[in-house]
Amino acid sequence: MTTPLAQVRGLAKAWPGQPLFSAVDLDVAPGEFVAIVGESGVGKSTFLNCLAGLDTVDAGSVSIAGREVTTLDETQQALFRREHLGFVFQAFHVLPHLSVAHNVALPLLLQHRADDTRVAEVLDAVGLGGLGARLPQTLSGGQLQRVAIARALVHRPALILADEPTGNLDPATAAKVMDVLVAQVHGERAACVLVTHSRTAAARADRVLTLTATGLHET
Numbered sequence: 514m515t516t517p518l519a520q521v522r523g524l525a526k527a528w529p530g531q532p533l534f535s536a537v538d539l540d541v542a543p544g545e546f547v548a549i550v551g552e553s554g555v556g557k558s559t560f561l562n563c564l565a566g567l568d569t570v571d572a573g574s575v576s577i578a579g580r581e582v583t584t585l586d587e588t589q590q591a592l593f594r595r596e597h598l599g600f601v602f603q604a605f606h607v608l609p610h611l612s613v614a615h616n617v618a619l620p621l622l623l624q625h626r627a628d629d630t631r632v633a634e635v636l637d638a639v640g641l642g643g644l645g646a647r648l649p650q651t652l653s654g655g656q657l658q659r660v661a662i663a664r665a666l667v668h669r670p671a672l673i674l675a676d677e678p679t680g681n682l683d684p685a686t687a688a689k690v691m692d693v694l695v696a697q698v699h700g701e702r703a704a705c706v707l708v709t710h711s712r713t714a715a716a717r718a719d720r721v722l723t724l725t726a727t728g729l730h731e732t
């Protein structure tokens with residue numbers, strides 16, 4: 514059996530006065546695409562943040578690429594994320610004063626691996642070829658979402674975490690974005706955890722799991 518790229522055991526999380534989930538177990542293999550669905554407010558985005566070390570956990574362990582993420586200090590977590598993770602947030606977090614190409618290049622620049630050819634390649638892949646010199650404010654919401662996706666993929670991360678990446682897109686563009694994610698996962702053997710309310714997007718995953726208060730369940 515392939516060693517999991519991400520392994521979660523007994524994860525539990527509550528906000529003050531608001532228990533979310535407990536007993537969450539998950540294995541994601543390299544080259545595997547997992548979709549997580551579930552009722553609004555159950556804690557899907559929080560779960561992704563826990564995987565990325567962006568939110569603390571109350572119990573359990575998260576191992577990614579053989580490293581126990583929950584025991585790293587903040588600096589170590591930031592370096593770990595930079596190298597191993599690509600994160601597509603619900604809010605795009607695109608930097609307004611940088612060009613589209615510069616925004617997409619950031620993960621490479623942070624690792625001192627500038628690569629204009631790769632930036633052009635991912636912009637092409639998400640249908641934004643030729644828009645690299647533009648400023649984000651001149652793009653539509655759907656185009657900004659694709660900038661965020663290109664930025665999450667540009668450094669070929671081992672694990673892609675995507676929070677509703679097609680939420681702002683029309684069906685045709687959403688399908689194209691899912692094509693890019695699937696190609697990255699299956700072509701580059703990245704692992705991907707996608708959180709979505711879209712049945713169409715979830716259907717592109719290898720496995721669909723439902724998050725409830727008592728864990729992740731096969732659907």
Ligand SMILES: Nc1ncnc2c1ncn2[C@@H]1O[C@H](COP(=O)(O)OP(=O)(O)OP(=O)(O)O)[C@@H](O)[C@H]1O
Pocket residue numbers: 528529533551552553554555556557558559560
């Ligand atoms: N930093 C935070 N501090 C306190 N409560 C929070 C925080 N982040 C999220 N929550 C609360 O935790 C609950 C779960 O939020 P989360 O966004 O993880 O759910 P979700 O399943 O992704 O929801 P949706 O499908 O609507 O996006 C919500 O009630 C939210 O208000």
